[in-house]
Amino acid sequence: MCDLHDPNEHSHEATAGSGLSRRQIVQLLGAAGIATTAVTATADPAVAATADSAVGVTEAQAAAYTPPEGLAEDSAAKRTALAWIEQNASRITDLNDEIWEHAELSLREWNSSLAQADFLRKAGFDIEFGTAGFPTAFTATYRRGKGGPVIGFSGEYDALPGLSQKAGAGEHDPREYVHDPFAPGYGPGHGCGHCALGTAAAAAAAAVAEAARRHRLDVTVKFFGSTAEEQLIGKTYAVSQGVYDGLDAFLDWHPSTGNATGWGTSNAMTAITFTFLGVAGHGGTPLGNKSALDAAVMMASMSEFLREESMGPSARLHWVINNGGDIPNVTPEIAQISYYVREGSVARVNSLLEKVIAVSEAAARASRTSVQHKITSACWNQLPSKAFAELMYDNMRQIGPPEFSAEAQRLAKELQKSLGLPESGLHDEISELTPPNPVFLGGGSTDVADISWQVPTVSMGAALAPIGTKMHTWSTASCAGSAPGHAAIRAAAKYLAATAVDLLVKPELLRGLKEEFDKRREGVEWRTALPEGYEPPMYEPPAWFLQRTGQSWPPENITWPPRRIVSKEKFSSLGPALQPQT
Structure with missing residues (x-):
């Protein structure tokens, strides 16, 4: 998502005597109410x-x-x-x-x-x-x-x-x-x-x-x-x-x-993808299957509950399930949900991100699946x-x-x-x-x-x-x-x-x-918001492109081929078999 410049962000009707637009005054009043109820925190130098x-x-x-x-x-x-x-x-x-x-x-x-x-x-x-x-x-x-x-x-x-x-x-x-x-x-x-x-x-x-x-x-x-x-x-x-x-x-x-x-x-942002791993099985005999899609859906639902009490007015949280299976008759063994977590600074992004990660772990426990996450990008506020x-x-x-x-x-x-x-x-x-x-x-x-x-x-x-x-x-x-x-x-x-x-x-x-x-x-030390050991995602170029541009593959800064993500999960147990009634 880009940082856009929209003339609608500026009202041309400045309120007399204040130098502020009506929109700015409304925002100030709303923010003042937020400030009086928020937990006191050290000012963020960024x-x-x-x-x-x-x-x-x-x-x-x-x-x-x-x-x-x-x-x-x-x-x-x-x-x-x-x-x-x-x-x-x-x-x-x-x-x-x-x-x-x-x-x-x-x-x-x-x-x-x-x-x-x-x-x-x-x-x-x-x-x-x-x-x-x-x-x-x-x-x-x-x-x-x-x-x-x-x-x-x-x-x-x-x-x-x-x-x-x-x-x-x-x-x-x-x-x-x-x-x-x-x-x-x-x-x-x-x-x-x-x-x-x-x-x-x-x-x-x-x-x-x-x-x-x-x-x-x-x-x-x-x-x-x-x-x-x-x-x-x-x-x-x-x-x-x-x-x-x-x-x-x-x-x-x-x-x-x-x-x-x-x-x-602008907002700082971290992009993160969660991968849930379960066990595939026939949709007509679902007992014991572990649906990774169920885990992704639960995560999406639970993360929505962060909005009321865990997100300030500058926060943004949006997601998409970018891998949820192909056919209803196969329980999805792998599912992925990607989030953009935005806030006014890197420190505030990290605070919200911790809560999102906790939600993913809860969804995995509830669905009996496993979960792993990967940060694909992270940037500062401008x-x-x-x-x-x-x-x-x-x-x-x-x-x-x-x-x-x-x-x-x-x-x-x-x-x-x-x-x-x-x-x-x-x-x-x-x-x-x-x-x-x-x-x-x-x-x-x-x-x-x-x-x-x-x-x-x-x-x-x-x-x-x-x-x-x-x-x-x-x-x-x-x-x-x-x-x-x-x-x-x-x-x-x-x-x-x-x-x-x-x-x-x-x-x-x-x-x-x-x-x-x-x-x-002054007083701000910029450090990349990317995690230590970060390797950027890449696609292998076609041979003709490498030849035209004088490049070789792979570059030195990535591991190639990338690590495969394969589920090793086991079917879920329903407990001891029930004895037939006589």
Whole structure:
């Protein structure tokens, strides 16, 4: 799940005299009630670092906030970068559409990663595949001169399962329908818009490289093609391996329903899969069988009871049974249920995670099965950068919102009608920059968060999906491969490139970002949230991909083949046989 930037997060109706929106006041009142009944705990430094008070901003100053102007400079280098994006608009949208067509799932983005890498190679970047051992991750580097800053861009390209949709279709119409008389479904699709995310970031990186060439600006531009963002695996592990060390600034964006930036935080998260093992048997003679599916269902039910007394307002807990058997006439011997456990910091995630693990053990005891668990990913909450957000906002304001065609707005309204939403179209304004809500009430997670603790990081959103809709839906997939997505990509690439160029031509801005970053990090020691001995999950690449990218298999950081999970459980006893009655 990505960290999204939605203009609906900011009310434009600030209550007179308070500087807070109605929504913020309601949240404060609700949180105050929670605080008076909660058990007293030591303040979490990882949460305190995200507050404006960490950099000396008082409550009164935050309430009277007005975004500064004049940060973004209309330089010749910036004009070159923006012109490059316009001149290469068709190449850029072609890259998006190619990745959209592939719609490849996490850790298997064979064609998508190659397409993005080839685009950057043609722009003068050196490409190295296999970043942190991931076959589809790559690092693209452009260097000009010596001693200049190192600017990083974030690229992604994985799709989501079950969200296939025809591009530009206003009603649900899967592009890939999977026929199965017992379990029909849909193929994968770009329901989070990562085809656009990686494309716009690659275009911005190439535009900055062109500006540096033309205007003799010393810089190293690094583009990180990251795998498996939807599983929050690629960047979290890469950060733990030092991949993002040495950067001076990092720029990130995500498709959204609005055009906005800010300096809020995100939820930390741990992804964990529980595997229950039982004994298979005929459904018609079930006595003595041990159903692993029963255990998974019991766990799901019991974990729901955590919500009332064990989950704070910033917590999120969601699950899916991703292996529950194939046919009712065979008692499932193996079943798996996966959870995303989210909270405002790693420490709070771990507290909730302990309770979830306890539930799994109770379900195993009740069902007479065995259980094991594996953490597949874990990330921090995001460390914000107010100064970086202000610079990004000034550029967004000067460049203006995406230029949506009549075709794009028509599609958006068709989708809204299909989903039962007001037919308001696409967001065509730049949302006002406002301070984050004083009380963090939770939300999405992002593996960019771990990067944000290593280097000053900015995130922004550009409108790709219709107002009122959500990411991770087929409607987003429809937009990502058609007119709304194309407009969002051009705008996002310009916002990213313009902000990066400002850091090159105005070094004092970069110094300010670093000063704020150092202040926020005071007293916080970042350590990866991944468990000791963690091995990231991977799929074996096809031979042609290894040959194209110059890699060998397996990488050194995983055990291959992986350990097999096989049930060794025994049938359950019903006790001594009953004597026949006479």
